[in-house]
Amino acid sequence: MAKVTVVGAGNVGATAADVLAYREIANEVVLVDIKDGFAEGKALDIWQKSPINLYDTRTVGSTNDYSKTADSDVVIITSGLPRKPGMSRDDLISTNAGIVKSVTENVIKHSPEAIIIIVSNPLDVMTYQAHITSQFPRTKVMGMAGILDTARYKAFLAEALDVSPKDIQAVLMGGHGDTMVPLPRYTTVGGIPVTELIDNDTLEAIVQRTKTGGGELVKLMGTSAWYAPGSASAQMAEAIIKDQKRVFPVCVKLEGEYGIDNCYLGVPVVLGKNGIEKIIELDLNEDEMALLKSSEKAVREVMNVLDNK
Ligand SMILES: NC(=O)C1=CN([C@@H]2O[C@H](COP(=O)(O)OP(=O)(O)OC[C@H]3O[C@@H](n4cnc5c(N)ncnc54)[C@H](O)[C@@H]3O)[C@@H](O)[C@H]2O)C=CC1
Numbered sequence: 684m685a686k687v688t689v690v691g692a693g694n695v696g697a698t699a700a701d702v703l704a705y706r707e708i709a710n711e712v713v714l715v716d717i718k719d720g721f722a723e724g725k726a727l728d729i730w731q732k733s734p735i736n737l738y739d740t741r742t743v744g745s746t747n748d749y750s751k752t753a754d755s756d757v758v759i760i761t762s763g764l765p766r767k768p769g770m771s772r773d774d775l776i777s778t779n780a781g782i783v784k785s786v787t788e789n790v791i792k793h794s795p796e797a798i799i800i801i802v803s804n805p806l807d808v809m810t811y812q813a814h815i816t817s818q819f820p821r822t823k824v825m826g827m828a829g830i831l832d833t834a835r836y837k838a839f840l841a842e843a844l845d846v847s848p849k850d851i852q853a854v855l856m857g858g859h860g861d862t863m864v865p866l867p868r869y870t871t872v873g874g875i876p877v878t879e880l881i882d883n884d885t886l887e888a889i890v891q892r893t894k895t896g897g898g899e900l901v902k903l904m905g906t907s908a909w910y911a912p913g914s915a916s917a918q919m920a921e922a923i924i925k926d927q928k929r930v931f932p933v934c935v936k937l938e939g940e941y942g943i944d945n946c947y948l949g950v951p952v953v954l955g956k957n958g959i960e961k962i963i964e965l966d967l968n969e970d971e972m973a974l975l976k977s978s979e980k981a982v983r984e985v986m987n988v989l990d991n992k
């Protein structure tokens with residue numbers, strides 16, 4: 684029996700709950716929101732879809748009553764403001780830090796053994812906030828960004844090469860901001876290094892588009908994305924619940940890996956029933972390491988804002 688709580692029943696949270704339900708990743712999904720009746724409504728709508736899409740995951744909604752979330756195996760936190768055009772993710776820190784703090788306090792009261800996946804932005808620093816509040820080990824508090832950013836990179840490549848996105852393997856590191864580090868040297872298409880299939884200028888343009896991929900959608904829609912972020916969050920929960928040992932880029936506290944200490948950054952990890960089961964250390968070249976360090980600097984600046992709040 685696997686139980687997943689999703690806090691925040693807005694665009695990302697409701698999408699994650701829907702994917703968890705229709706793909707039968709969990710037996711029970713509890714959606715929580717602060718808006719009266721909102722989570723109950725979304726949960727009921729997802730449940731009413733079950734006879735059409737044929738799944739039996741129970742979906743439960745709750746307005747801020749965390750007793751319904753008791754003994755969750757995984758908790759996905761999406762509560763908080765999304766950005767509007769013209770904003771950076773970091774602009775959300777003052778509002779979202781308070782929300783993530785209070786939600787985490789409620790979550791751990793009822794699910795002291797849960798593994799927590801943060802989605803709220805600014806992602807790396809909100810993961811830090813959840814860690815400070817929960818005092819959970821770093822293996823059990825992580826952030827979702829790398830799967831999404833890598834998916835954008837893969838989708839752009841699949842389009843440019845006119846191949847299936849299924850055949851693209853890639854890894855992306857760093858913070859979930861415009862300093863993220865896509866790694867063409869670790870990108871293959873059906874086992875073939877991507878550099879043998881695409882010219883440098885096109886590849887560089889795709890790397891740049893990936894870095895600002897979230898902003899591209901905010902500009903188009905007036906709010907941020909949800910289908911890919913919701914699916915990516917559910918995919919992380921699935922890896923944990925089913926002990927799949929998937930290799931994904933995940934935001935985690937680094938404690939000396941890559942020569943970086945006490946900073947939250949996206950790196951490739953093995954994800955299984957214990958959460959982050961291993962951090963994979965790639966042998967980055969000088970240029971790649973320089974990009975990772977500049978991403979670290981950007982994240983640290985926002986971590987400092989939180990420390991000084
Ligand atoms: N890590 C990532 O890659 C991504 C992160 N995000 C972030 O996820 C967050 C949510 O985005 P959306 O779902 O689009 O926003 P949304 O506005 O559609 O939903 C957020 C929900 O959180 C709820 N909420 C606010 N305070 C709460 C509290 N204290 N307790 C429970 N619920 C509360 C709101 O009532 C709202 O329903 C944003 O911070 C956004 O920036 C969005 C996409 C990707």
Ligand SMILES: O=C([O-])CC(=O)C(=O)O
Nearest residue numbers: 766772804897898907908
């Ligand atoms: O761009 C945003 O604000 C939301 C987000 O993190 C993303 O879609 O990558």
